[in-house]
Amino acid sequence: MNNGLLENAVVRLLKARPFYGHFILNLRREQRALGGKPAGVTVRNGTPVLAIDPESFSSLAPPQQQALLEHLVKHLLHLHQLRRKGRNRHDWDIACDLAINPGTANLPEDALYPSHFDVEEGLAAEEYYHLLVPPFDTGNLDGSGYGDAASSERGAAGCGSASDSKTTLDSHDIWNEADSTPLTLAEETIRSITRDSLRGCDGESPSELRSVIDDLLRPSHLPWRQILRQFIATAGRIGRRSSWMREHRRFCHTTPGIRKRRRLNLLVGIDVSDSTNNTEMRETFARELIQIASGRDAAITVLYANSRIQQIRNFSRSPGVVERYDGGGFTDLRPVFEYARQMHPLPAAVIYLTDGIGPAPEQMDFPTLWVLTDAGEKPASWGIEVRMEI
Numbered sequence: 001m002n003n004g005l006l007e008n009a010v011v012r013l014l015k016a017r018p019f020y021g022h023f024i025l026n027l028r029r030e031q032r033a034l035g036g037k038p039a040g041v042t043v044r045n046g047t048p049v050l051a052i053d054p055e056s057f058s059s060l061a062p063p064q065q066q067a068l069l070e071h072l073v074k075h076l077l078h079l080h081q082l083r084r085k086g087r088n089r090h091d092w093d094i095a096c097d098l099a100i101n102p103g104t105a106n107l108p109e110d111a112l113y114p115s116h117f118d119v120e121e122g123l124a125a126e127e128y129y130h131l132l133v134p135p136f137d138t139g140n141l142d143g144s145g146y147g148d149a150a151s152s153e154r155g156a157a158g159c160g161s162a163s164d165s166k167t168t169l170d171s172h173d174i175w176n177e178a179d180s181t182p183l184t185l186a187e188e189t190i191r192s193i194t195r196d197s198l199r200g201c202d203g204e205s206p207s208e209l210r211s212v213i214d215d216l217l218r219p220s221h222l223p224w225r226q227i228l229r230q231f232i233a234t235a236g237r238i239g240r241r242s243s244w245m246r247e248h249r250r251f252c253h254t255t256p257g258i259r260k261r262r263r264l265n266l267l268v269g270i271d272v273s274d275s276t277n278n279t280e281m282r283e284t285f286a287r288e289l290i291q292i293a294s295g296r297d298a299a300i301t302v303l304y305a306n307s308r309i310q311q312i313r314n315f316s317r318s319p320g321v322v323e324r325y326d327g328g329g330f331t332d333l334r335p336v337f338e339y340a341r342q343m344h345p346l347p348a349a350v351i352y353l354t355d356g357i358g359p360a361p362e363q364m365d366f367p368t369l370w371v372l373t374d375a376g377e378k379p380a381s382w383g384i385e386v387r388m389e390i
Helices: 003-016 018-025 054-058 062-077 089-103 125-132 149-154 173-180 183-200 207-216 224-236 279-294 334-342
Strands: 028-031 039-044 047-052 240-248 252-260 264-271 298-305 309-315 349-354 368-372 384-387
Touching: 003 018, 003 054, 003 062, 018 062, 018 183, 039 062, 039 173, 039 183, 047 173, 047 183, 062 089, 062 183, 062 207, 089 125, 183 207, 183 224, 183 384, 224 264, 224 279, 224 349, 224 368, 224 384, 264 279, 264 334, 279 298, 279 349, 298 334, 309 334, 334 349
Parallel strands: 028 047, 264 298, 264 349, 349 368, 368 384
Antiparallel strands: 039 047, 240 252, 298 309
C-alpha cells in the first residue's frame, strides 16, 4: 500500500470529521495482514494500535475508508476490546458492530446492522449480546456458541442465516491483544487521547459521540498510585513464561520449560523546576517508586532535570532512599527522552513527574506516563496522563 493512502484518508477525515481525524493521529499505526479485513484497532500493552491491511484497505472507496476509520474510533471509545473478556467472542464481536454501525454513513456494503437480526437500533453492545446469545449457551468462547444443527441453520437468536453469512466489518481477531492491558489503564489511555482530540478540534465533539465522551471525561475515581502500578506492570511484562526452546526439568519435552524474562528497566524523569517544587509531592512519588522496585526485579534510572539533566541516580530491588534534588529554572522535557534513546538496554517505559509546561518531542516510541501536578498540562499528544493528588 502506498503510505499516502492512509494519510490521505486521515486528511479527508480531519476536514470532514475533525474529532475522528485527530483521534486517529494519536494511534500507533502499523501495516499487517488481517485475514482479508481492511483494518482493526486494539490496545496492546497499554498502547492503542491501528492496524491496516494494505490490499484490503486500498480496495475501499474513499468515503468507505473514512467511514471505516470512524467505525474503529467508536470501538475504542466504547472500549469494546476490553469488555469482551468472559463472553462468547463471536456474538460479542457482532453485538459491538450492531451498536455502532447505524450512526455511521458510507460504511462498506458488508457492514452489519440490527435489521439483519430483526432487532431494534440504538441498543448497547451488551443488550445486543443478550439478544444474540441463546439462554444456557454452552458453546466455547471462540466459536459461535451454538451446539445443535437447528440453531446453526437459524443463525443468531433464530433470526435467519445472517450470522452465518456475515462477519464483522473490521478485524476483531486482534482484539485478543487487548488482554495484555487492564481495563482501567486502557480507559485512562483512551481518556487522554480523547482530551487531545478535543483540543485539536476546538472542543467540538460529534453529536453522536457527545454522551460517550462526556461519560469518559468524568474525573477518574482511581488513585494515581493504581494507574502507576498498572502502567508499569503492563509495560514490563516481567516474570516467567513458557518456552519450547528450553526443556522442562521434570517432564522433558512433553511440557514447555520456563524461561525468565529480563529485568524491567524503567526511566523516571523528575521535573525540578520551581513549578514542581513541592516537598510532599516529590517525596510521595519517590516512596511509591521505592515500593515498586522492592516488589519486583526492576532497575530504575532517575533523571532530575529542568532545562537539562542535573543529576542521575540508579536503584533496583533494594533501592534505599531516592534522593531529593532542587533545581529551579525553566523546563525542557526533551533531554530526558534523548537520554532514553541512548540507554542500553532501552527502557521499557518512561515515567515523568512534571507540570508539563515546556517543549517535548513531537513523537515518542517509548510507552510514557505523564504524572502531572494538579494544575499541570499534558505537553504532548502521545502518552498517558494521570493527575497526582496528595
